[in-house]
Amino acid sequence: MAKKDEINDQLQVRREKMHALRDAGIDPFGNRFERSDRAEDIHQKYEGQTKEQLEEVETRITVAGRIVAKRGKGKVGFADLKDQTGRIQIYIRKDEVGPEQYQIFKQADLGDFVGVNGVVMKTDMGELSIRVEKLTFLSKALRPLPDKHSGLTNIEQKYRQRYLDLIANQDSFDRLLKRSKVIKAVREYLDGLDFVEVETSMLHNEAGGAAARPFITHHNALDTDFYLRIALELQLKKLIIGGIDRVYELGRVFRNEGIDTKHNPEFTMLETYAAYWDLSDVMLETENLLRFVANKVNGSSKLTFHGDEIDLGPKFKEITMVDAVKEATGIDFSENITTDEAKKLANEHGIPVQDFWQTGHIINEFFDKYVEDTLIQPTFVLAHPIEVSPLAKKDPKDPRFTQRFELYLGKGELANAFSELNDPIDQRERFVEQAKESASGNDEAQQIDEDFVTAMEYGMPPTGGLGIGVDRLTMIMTDAPSIRDVLMFPTLKPEKK
Template identity: 50%
Template sequence: MSENVLEDMNDLMLQRREKLNQLREDKEKAFADKYLPSHHAKDVEADFAELEEKEVKLTGRLMAIRTHGKASFADLADMSGQVQLYVKQNNIGEDRYQFFQELDLGDLVGITGTVFKTNRGQVSVRVSSFELLTKSLRPLPEKFHGLKDKDIRYRQRYLDLIVNPDVKETFVIRSKIIREMRKFLEEKGFLEVETPMMHPIAGGATARPFITHHNTLDMDLYLRIAPELYLKRLIVGGFEKVFEINRNFRNEGMSYKHNPEFTTMELYQAQADYHDMMELTENLVNDLAEKVLGTSKVEYEETEIDFTPAWERITMVEAVKKYTGLDFSEFESDAEAVEAAKSIGIEVSSKMTYGEILNEVFEERVEDKLIQPTFIMDYPIEVSPLAKKIEADPRFTYRFEAFVYGREIANAFSELNDPEDQRERFEKQTAMREAGDEEAQMMDYDFIRALEYGMPPTGGLGIGIDRLIMLLTDSSTIRDVILFPTMRPERNE
């Protein structure tokens, strides 16, 4: 921002503070106690036939003022939208009209008036009295240029919400999506629960954790990377269907689809498998689209996405063959997989296993091709330490991920409930961690103990709510659907 702009901004702020001082000298309240509205802005137009020539009380922020001698028009914005005000000296008195003219854009006011239509047919409110509720000490962004700087928009979300109504609508839709998700699951008999956000052991997913410290216990704790292991303990304890909607924290890279703290819905159902989870996933997402947006077909970045069940189901091996020509079902050794990957230009280590290489090829060459909703099934065991293995081919597990527009939105398993197998996989993860892999999982002896008491056959599902909302609101970055995304601290001016 140039020095001239900063200087102008400071001048404008100084003017507003001078007005504040004058208000105090005149014994005028600049920060009122309360003003109860009778309606919202959108009600005035929506219910005009009922409200015409009737009195209403509104509160909101002045977004525009157009003065024409002894009468003014103003735009008042509240949570619901905007309405036009008509303020005339003859209606409110000369002194109050003079006071109104000294108000600034951004000031919060309460008004009383009657609903009418102007000669041009615009529904408006003829103001009979008003009060200043809060003096705004900072000017809003200039009307015709608005707030474009994304760094400012995300850091000062309050300002973004004031001047960009479509942003507010995105978060209204977000709230509706989460509400409908709860309703869908509760109607299917799922119980919403809460599990710890601070864990003594980082587990339930492959990710680098954030570390904090508990002073009284003098011990390090990890902000949770997933609630999975606690939710499965509840299945062991006898709950049959549980879900949790809450934050996870992962200390890893940031991008248009990654934020260090993010919201997920995770659920577990006894006597279910990953086929049941596929059916539940596609029905849930389709229900959300229909209930919140009114359609199963949504536009995302000028591409129509059809959430209508049934979504395509294809194994990872089949998907890699379809999009790269490599048939991993023909490879019998790690070395063959290494050479195959290198043959299409993917650099992999000779120390990598068959399953790790298959997953790498899939991520590099297949993911971005999956535009319409698709279930990728049967993941390698190396990247699925909590999923039940396929007995007919133990290199793979009963696991799927759901992809839309090249992005994973859901992850699900037929859950591993064999405690001895789980212990062996934790030991392999521990060895990887000791070898320097900071994302490998830790040994969780209490979870093994829980499995030893017996966990029924169980299906588990996790859905990334932020990514799903990106798709349903046509948002290009995850920061557009998180009210306060993680940012670097502001540099002190």
Template identity: 50%
Template sequence: MNKDQQNIIEEQSQENLSEVLQVRRDKLAKLQEMGRDPFHQSRYDRTSNSMEIKNNFETTEGTVVKIAGRIMSKRIQGKAGFIDLQDQEGRIQCYVRLDAIGEEEYSIFSTYDIGDIIGIEGTVFKTKREEISVKASNVILLSKSLQVLPEKYHGLKDPDLRYRQRYVDLIVNPEVKEAFLIRTKALKALRSYLDERGFLEVETPILNTIAGGANAKPFITHHNTLDIPMYLRIANELYLKRLIVGGFDKVYEMGRMFRNEGMSIKHNPEYTAIELYQAYADYTDMMNITENVVAHMAKEATGSMKINYQGIEIDFTPPWKRMTMEECVKEYTGVDFSTIDTDEEALAIAKEKGIELTPGMRRGEVINAFFEEFGEDKLIQPTFITHHPVEVSPLAKRNVEDPRKTDRFEAFANRWELANAFSELNDPIDQKGRFMDQLRKKELGDDEACDMDEDFLNALEVGLPPTGGLGIGIDRVMMLLTNSASIRDVLLFPTMKPIETNQNKIEE
């Protein structure tokens, strides 16, 4: 088939679709002329849903129910017809007869289209084929669908269109809805786990005057009244630690974070994360919380601490494996950084191993680069990587035995970072030095480096008790729990580039 033939077929398909859409509008106009405008219906009193009827057939058989939902299939056979009605809980067959609802109503019912939303009152029964159904005594159109749903067997398969029209995706692909039900169960389990252990859920600002708390590119906006730039938060860490200073011992916040960076199967510009902080605790306490809460989420949402992700079994059962970053690098490269003390030695071995060097790179940053290049992709089963270099951990407390390292960990599974935690740096003098180092990196061209936060330094001077902090990337955990290949599959409305249409083009 050449391009011209393909264009002709596409034009004909578009013409046919336009005709179908016009027919639906004509049906709506006729109903409105009859005084039967479906959009005038403001409510419908349901007594049951599809799952309740099916699961409790022994008690519902013969009873009158009122259900509502969307027509997903329709089979008219003379004076009787069958439809499949879909509600939030599933589908149920409905049997509509002319002699049961009257000739006029049956004539109108016969014009209803797949996708229309209707209410049905009727009696629960079982057909000769043993299918639990509802025999209608009254049918009412509650909303007219003016678009055409994807047909039954091919469905909505194009990923781009599925993400753009999630409302259609949820209608025609039931497994999509199941993924989001699992997400809801997991989030409830996460909150209940923390609530039961005395953590207080709080809310902190999303609009910030400083992009702090992490190394990332922010989204920048402008406040007109104050005439200052403002930033969508890249993390809520610094505000939550202020609350620990203020006397709250255990706090957490779950919500959207925003990073103006690349998009991939693991990255979306806005995503959900949880951060929690506990006074008088350290990074080992955060390790215990991490492995136990993720295992709890898996068990409550899927029924097991073991999940199958894209053909690989991942076992979240505690305890998880623990390795220092230097141990991991040594295991997978043979390079032992405990014997490499200077920046010059580290840079030389990095060059030898093909590590990309950046201006001002130091020993700790080289170790981190080695880990990201050679170690991260080996971590399939849940693993804690601990004791990150100070140079890449601006908010973590130094390790007492080796001040070049920090009391920090990252949790990995399926090669992905799922969580980041540390014993919080509460020395205001050291913290100011770390901020100064971040400003040096920014001057060298690192646009992800942290800004100086003077008010946070003031809070540390007031006094932050020994504190453990933890952040978990919720969406990546959900990808694993729902066996989803892309982060877009666990976000109801992922970020998409707008489609250019005649309506949004600006005339020259």
């Protein structure tokens, strides 16, 4: 509710209209209203009929929506009602609805909700419309809508007051609805492969499954600190150990990191795990999943993202990380390069080195700096260094690297996948190395999760795992400029009081 000193002339006029409705015996914040059709249904059913055909049949329907445009004078008026599916015009005459109903229409403001009982018609200009027989007032908007021409020009306001963005910007409305279609398509594809969808806990005793700084919260009754999960991985692997052969989760994860066009502290992950698969199976799963989603959501495997044309149809390119770095810089990290030699190369190429870094960390940083933003078409980047892949199987041909890929397209990472490490002894050794990194200053290193190692000791089958950021996937499918544009309510710094 607006404070008294915040009420300007426009707000005051709307409040006066609210009181006038009450004085006339009309509830300005009405009750349940039964619709027969929505805007899209009406256009699909009747757009193809002529004015004469509609007049002959006289089809009566009931609609409801927000008034987003209003025009007319004297005893005749027009308005556009907007619902989730689109707009429909209403046509009202004083001599048909009577002076009381017409006065309600005349007093209605942009933003108000009304219900209409009427007849489907076309105007002399061919505009499909509803001729009003009865008008029901449903809700009074006490604040004016954003200007219809300029919309919301303040980017901060767009994200902070998403409801106004949805009202004013059709592109935002369509994009955020398309996000739901993306998630629905993901589920449809995985369900078709007999994956079982599950929900796992968000509060963890240990922060594991990814390299990220966690959020910490406190449970009063147990007097214990918990971590908000940074990944879905470890609990899903426990379900593989428990006998669910194919499992996936679409869930929120939380990482205490910076905010930019690709990162939000709270985001949605898809993770899938399939027993008896390896990296080659997951590569096929990933390709087919992305094609399926693109065709379901956009009707094509071709899309445009940030000005680049991307084709998901052909088989995705494959390259190892060291080969990609060699192509970009001429440096061949496939040779046995010592950590000191790697640090020297990093300094020569303007890459700041942290104390705990080993050769694998530096290879990964070379890739991030020189390769990542050159990958436009979908590309599997294989064989990541073991130092940055604590949950992936070693490459039997070269144990410095792992059976892991990241999928890049549109100049950024979209997916991460492993032939999952299922040797509990090796896994514990990897966790110990991560603990050493943590002690040396790596606040994103994974902790030793003894409970997970214990679970592995009961036997974990060979498994292929995949992780995809759903928000980034939606960005690509909708050509969104920022991750904030595909989140209903992105994380923002609180407004100053």
